[in-house]
Every structure is written in C-alpha cells, then in structure tokens.
Amino acid sequence: MAVHPLPMSPPAPRLGPDQVLETLLSEGETWGDSSEWLPALPSESADLWFTSPPYADARAYSRIHPDRYVDWFLPYGKLMLEATKDTGWLVLNIKNRVAKSGPLQGQRHPYVYQLVIALQQQGWRWLETYIWSKPNAVPGRFGPRTKDSFEYVYAFAKGPKPYFDLDAIRVPYKTTPEEIERRKLDKLGRRNTGAGFGRDRTTTYLRGGADPGNVVSVPQTYNQHKGAGGHTAAMPEGLAEFFIRACSPEGGVVIDPFAGSGTTAVVARRLGRLGGGLEIHRSFVDAAHERLQRGEPDDVPVVIDLAR
Numbered sequence: 001m002a003v004h005p006l007p008m009s010p011p012a013p014r015l016g017p018d019q020v021l022e023t024l025l026s027e028g029e030t031w032g033d034s035s036e037w038l039p040a041l042p043s044e045s046a047d048l049w050f051t052s053p054p055y056a057d058a059r060a061y062s063r064i065h066p067d068r069y070v071d072w073f074l075p076y077g078k079l080m081l082e083a084t085k086d087t088g089w090l091v092l093n094i095k096n097r098v099a100k101s102g103p104l105q106g107q108r109h110p111y112v113y114q115l116v117i118a119l120q121q122q123g124w125r126w127l128e129t130y131i132w133s134k135p136n137a138v139p140g141r142f143g144p145r146t147k148d149s150f151e152y153v154y155a156f157a158k159g160p161k162p163y164f165d166l167d168a169i170r171v172p173y174k175t176t177p178e179e180i181e182r183r184k185l186d187k188l189g190r191r192n193t194g195a196g197f198g199r200d201r202t203t204t205y206l207r208g209g210a211d212p213g214n215v216v217s218v219p220q221t222y223n224q225h226k227g228a229g230g231h232t233a234a235m236p237e238g239l240a241e242f243f244i245r246a247c248s249p250e251g252g253v254v255i256d257p258f259a260g261s262g263t264t265a266v267v268a269r270r271l272g273r274l275g276g277g278l279e280i281h282r283s284f285v286d287a288a289h290e291r292l293q294r295g296e297p298d299d300v301p302v303v304i305d306l307a308r
C-alpha cells in the first residue's frame with residue numbers, strides 16, 4: 001500500500017501562549033500539526049491529554065513503522081509534559097500489532113511496551129494500565145490467535161498528586177439492595193480471612209457505587225464513522241467519558257493532540273470541561289466542527305453496520 005505523507009496544514013499562529021490556548025479551546029478542534037502547536041501552548045495549562053494517536057503502520061492517514069514509533073512519539077510526549085499541570089494526566093489509547101516483516105514477523109511487535117517505558121523515562125509517571133474491552137469486537141482472520149477484543153489505555157500523571165475522581169466513574173453495586181442494607185448494619189467491621197486478608201465490610205456499600213476496576217468495557221460502534229466524517233478510527237464516546245470524568249475536574253482543560261473526528265472535545269464539552277484538539281487532516285476537522293455543533297451523543301452502541 002502507498003505511503004501517505006502527512007498533509008500540509010497551516011502553521012501555528014504567532015500569538016502569545018494564552019491566546020494559542022484560547023484559540024484551541026474556542027475552536028474545539030483546530031486544523032494544524034501538533035508538533036507545531038504544542039510548543040506554543042502555555043506551560044502547565046492542560047489538565048488532561050486524552051488521545052488515541054495513529055497506531056503503528058495502521059492507517060493510510062499516517063504510516064509510522066513500529067520500529068520507529070517510539071522515536072516518532074517521544075517529542076510529543078515531551079511537549080505535552082511541559083504543557084501539563086502538576087495535577088494533570090496523559091491518557092493514551094493504543095493498540096499493539098503483529099509484525100509484518102523482519103525477525104519478529106508474525107509475532108506481536110513490542111512497540112507499545114517500548115513506548116510506555118520510554119515515556120516513563122521521559123518523566124511521565126506511569127500510574128495505570130487500563131484495558132479497553134470491546135464486547136462486540138468483530139471476528140476476522142488474525143493468524144493463530146483469537147480476534148483482537150481489547151486495546152490498552154495507559155494513564156500517566158505528571159506529578160505525585162494527580163487529580164482523580166473515583167466517585168465520578170463508580171458503577172452500580174452488583175449485590176442486591178437487601179444484602180446492601182443488611183451489610184450496612186454489620187457492626188463487626190474488619191474481618192480477616194484465613195489467608196490473612198481483611199476488609200471493613202461496614203463501609204463497602206457506603207460509597208454510592210462500586211469501583212469500576214481497570215477493565216473498561218465499551219462497545220466499539222462500527223457505524224460511528226458515518227457521523228465522524230469518514231474517520232475509520234473514531235473511538236466510542238463512552239471510552240472518552242470514563243477518563244475525562246475521572247482525570248479532569250469540571251471546568252478543566254482537556255486537549256487531544258491527535259483529535260480525528262473530535263470525540264475527546266465533544267465529550268469534554270458535554271461534561272462541562274474546556275475541550276480542544278489538533279488534527280492535521282482538514283476533512284476530519286470539518287467533521288469535528290459539525291459534531292461539536294450538534295453536541296448530542298453520536299454513538300449508537302451495539303448497532304453494527306456490517307454492510308459497509
């Protein structure tokens with residue numbers, strides 16, 4: 001397949017850092033190359049970078065060989081670190097791939113893990129690996145392995161005390177209401193098991209919902225690119241919602257440097273954050289502006305259009 005060079009986009013305007021940030025947040029998605037715009041942002045201005053960068057070798061819009069992926073990404077990592085608040089995050093959705101050639105042909109290429117280690121060495125604090133589980137991943141021919149039904153979401157914090165709101169992502173308890181009421185009356189408190197583990201059963205059900213855990217199940221919405229300007233890698237809004245709720249305060253600044261059809265900014269704004277993004281392809285920017293204007297949810301989960 002042909003290698004598509006990155007298209008030309010207008011250079012970052014010669015504005016002061018605060019005005020550059022203002023431009024991104026007011027436009028919602030800006031046509032431009034992140035490598036030019038990120039250096040123009042004020043330092044310590046973003047609460048959250050939530051992004052799904054081009055995966056290695058994956059799409060026609062930007063072909064980056066997995067062997068060169070870490071070198072390609074690290075300059076962006078450095079620029080984002082500089083422009084992140086001490087309490088802020090970089091949350092990165094990425095997927096590994098099978099090596100097409102070379103000594104690792106047919107095996108999983110390690111570029112994702114190499115990138116995580118390199119970002120940690122760059123100064124990002126690697127706090128968690130989430131699994132985005134796709135309950136409706138489509139089958140295909142993947143070689144001697146099962147279909148791909150998850151992607152990674154790596155959460156890196158800038159400082160030792162990042163903003164994190166677990167209450168914002170709690171899920172309903174699975175236990176019956178009767179049992180929850182019974183447990184609340186349990187006055188015996190912490191109990192140890194034979195294995196030495198223990199937990200305070202009196203407080204388990206007082207938090208308004210359960211900790212969702214680090215496997216986040218969100219259906220891929222295969223027809224969502226109809227509303228995303230033909231973008232074939234648009235993420236489901238539910239994935240963005242989970243991390244924006246947890247990792248950014250209301251009114252906080254959420255930016256996607258590889259914004260595609262604008263999912264991050266659309267969801268961030270809907271949740272009362274200031275959302276912006278950068279995208280190098282003009283047609284995706286236009287689609288994002290339409291979505292931003294509409295504002296209403298784009299995803300129709302579990303409606304799978306296999307005809308396309």
Ligand SMILES: C[S@@+](CC[C@H](N)C(=O)[O-])C[C@H]1O[C@@H](n2cnc3c(N)ncnc32)[C@H](O)[C@@H]1O
Nearest residue numbers: 033034054233234235258259260261263279280
């Ligand atoms: C995986 S897609 C993002 C999809 C997005 N999360 C959505 O929901 O639509 C990655 C995007 O990054 C864009 N991109 C690649 N290099 C870029 C750069 N240097 N600056 C801005 N955008 C870039 C690509 O054109 C592509 O649309």
